[in-house]
Amino acid sequence: xxxxxxxxxxxxxxxxxxxxxxxxxxxxxxxxxxxxxxxxxxxxxxxxxxxxxxxxxxxxxxxxxxxxxxxxxxxxxxxxxxxxxxxxxxxxxxxxxxxxxxxxxxxxxxxxxxxxxxxxxxxxxxxxxxxxxxxxxxxxxxxxxxxxxxxxxxxxxxxxxxxxxxxxxxxxxxxxxxxxxxxxxxxxxxxxxxxxxxxxxxxxxxxxxxxxxxxxxxxxxxxxxxxxxxxxxxxxxxxxxxxxxxxxxxxxxxxxxxxxxxxxxxxxxxxxxxxxxxxxxxxxxxxxxxxxxxxxxxxxxxxxxxxxxxxxxxx
Amino acid sequence: xxxxxxxxxxxxxxxxxxxxxxxxxxxxxxxxxxxxxxxxxxxxxxxxxxxxxxxxxxxxxxxx
Numbered sequence: 069x070x071x072x073x074x075x076x077x078x079x080x081x082x083x084x085x086x087x088x089x090x091x092x093x094x095x096x097x098x099x100x101x102x103x104x105x106x107x108x109x110x111x112x113x114x115x116x117x118x119x120x121x122x123x124x125x126x127x128x129x130x131x132x133x134x135x136x137x138x139x140x141x142x143x144x145x146x147x148x149x150x151x152x153x154x155x156x157x158x159x160x161x162x163x164x165x166x167x168x169x170x171x172x173x174x175x176x177x178x179x180x181x182x183x184x185x186x187x188x189x190x191x192x193x194x195x196x197x198x199x200x201x202x203x204x205x206x207x208x209x210x211x212x213x214x215x216x217x218x219x220x221x222x223x224x225x226x227x228x229x230x231x232x233x234x235x236x237x238x239x240x241x242x243x244x245x246x247x248x249x250x251x252x253x254x255x256x257x258x259x260x261x262x263x264x265x266x267x268x269x270x271x272x273x274x275x276x277x278x279x280x281x282x283x284x285x286x287x288x289x290x291x292x293x294x295x296x297x298x299x300x301x302x303x304x305x306x307x308x309x310x311x312x313x314x315x316x317x318x319x320x321x322x323x324x325x326x327x328x329x330x331x332x333x334x335x336x337x338x339x340x341x342x343x344x345x346x347x348x349x350x351x352x353x354x355x356x357x358x359x360x361x362x363x364x365x366x367x368x369x370x371x372x373x374x375x376x377x378x379x380x381x382x383x
Numbered sequence: 384x385x386x387x388x389x390x391x392x393x394x395x396x397x398x399x400x401x402x403x404x405x406x407x408x409x410x411x412x413x414x415x416x417x418x419x420x421x422x423x424x425x426x427x428x429x430x431x432x433x434x435x436x437x438x439x440x441x442x443x444x445x446x447x
Contacts, residue, residue, distance in 0.1 A: 149424045158423065162415035361427050365414060368407035368434040375400065 117363075124357035131350040144357035154358075156333060157341045163248055164255070164323075164337060165316050169309055171256040176263025177305065181297075183264070184271040194268075201261040209325020212254045216240040216326075241327055247335050251323050255316065263308045270304030271297070303380045310373045317366055338362060390446050399440035406433030 092100075124145070127138045148154050179197060183190050200208065215223040216239075224235035240250040274296065282292045320339040323329070329336035329344075342362070346355035390398035410430030413422040 145427065149427055150420070152420060155420060155423045158415055159417045162417075165415075364427065364431050364434055365411060368430050368437070369411060371434065371437045372404050372407055375404065 120356045120359055123353050124360050126353045128353045128356075129350050130346075130352040140353065144354045145361070147354065148358055148361060153333065154338075154341065157336050157338050160248065160333070160335060161317065161319075161337045164251060164319065164335075165313065167249075167252045168255045168259070168316050169312055171252065172260045172263045172312055173305065173309060175256065176260045176308070177267045177301070179260065179264045180267035180271055183268060197264060198261045200258045203258070205258070205321040206325055208254065208258050209322050212250075212257075213241065213326060216250060218242075242331055244331055244334050247327055247331055251326055251335055254326060255319070255322060258322070259312060259315075263305075263312065266304050266308040266311075267301055270301035273304075274300045303377060306373065306377050306380060310370065310377070313373075314366055314370060317362070317369075393446075394443050395446035396440060396443040397446050399443055400437065403433050403437035403440055406430070406436065409433075 125139060125141060127140050129135060183194055183197070212223075215221050218224055218236045218239045221235070221240075223240065224238065227233070227238075228235040238246065240246050278296055278300075279292060282296060287295070318339050319337055320343065323335055323337055324340060327335040329340045333341075338358075339362075342355055342358050345351050345358060387398045387401075391402070407430055410426050410428075410433055413426035413429060416422055
């Protein structure tokens with residue numbers, strides 16, 4: 069069957085092209101195949117990166133095309149790293165990053181563990197749980213804005229039902245204390261299913277005979293959980309943390325929809341601050357330096373994580 | 384400890400990757416901590432050194 073296909077392809081190839089290809093080595097043909105990918109990578113990833121690095125040492129402003137571009141050395145980096153407002157933005161990002169990952173891993177793993185127990189209708193529950201992840205962040209941001217409304221929002225009513233406080237006595241998005249937690253809640257609601265799915269894949273990859281062997285050795289359920297389940301799901305869990313960590317470090321759309329960085333700058337994450345510098349204040353050189361700082365941080369973290377992941381896999 | 388120092392002197396991947404990892408982790412902690420501004424100021428250079436070091440030392444030979 070495959071011989072016939074090869075014959076048909078050979079017949080369909082124009083004689084001129086066939087002659088040209090026949091003269092090429094395997095290595096040259098391989099290069100022809102990967103050249104478009106390499107070209108795209110250079111054009112879309114490498115060139116903008118090098119250009120951003122170059123711009124970060126200048127006072128370039130993208131809205132003033134004819135203006136003379138001056139080399140400012142490391143001044144942009146110096147300004148960013150001595151600015152107390154940027155420091156506050158970084159702290160807001162750290163708060164968001166830490167708590168979202170903590171809750172997503174905790175709830176995601178618990179849900180996966182429960183779903184993995186074979187019960188009637190668990191496929192339906194999986195579908196229902198996974199729904200938030202499929203929505204657009206703009207849509208999620210918008211409807212959570214309604215849910216957080218102090219007068220008509222369902223969230224405030226549920227909290228008041230548990231605590232006995234008046235629903236209109238607190239504002240999730242307007243309060244300096246509560247706003248950072250409100251974005252944590254929404255991101256956790258939206259992305260916990262993703263962590264759950266990855267954990268579920270990990271749990272389903274554990275063969276039953278390992279548990280059966282542990283049962284024969286009279287290992288308790290708790291022992292089985294800590295010596296079989298957790299170590300075998302760990303690579304998957306680390307992968308989920310890596311994905312969510314990098315994604316949340318760059319979080320933009322959801323938070324812009326919910327709070328727009330406010331009140332004040334309590335929820336102004338680094339990516340929102342970066343966008344303001346680049347496209348509202350038009351300090352392109354400064355914003356480039358900011359982007360490079362964030363890039364190096366994410367790249368460094370990703371390197372550590374990939375190394376840790378390989379180690380866990382080798383165990 | 385002696386094994387670690389020997390690995391460093393003989394340019395082995397394991398110990399050098401460990402040093403780079405520690406530098407990156409310290410740099411990120413310095414970047415995100417809420418306590419002292421000077422730590423935030425020097426965080427980038429620490430992370431950058433760690434990251435570049437990580438890329439270089441990941442090409443070193445494995446220890447025996």
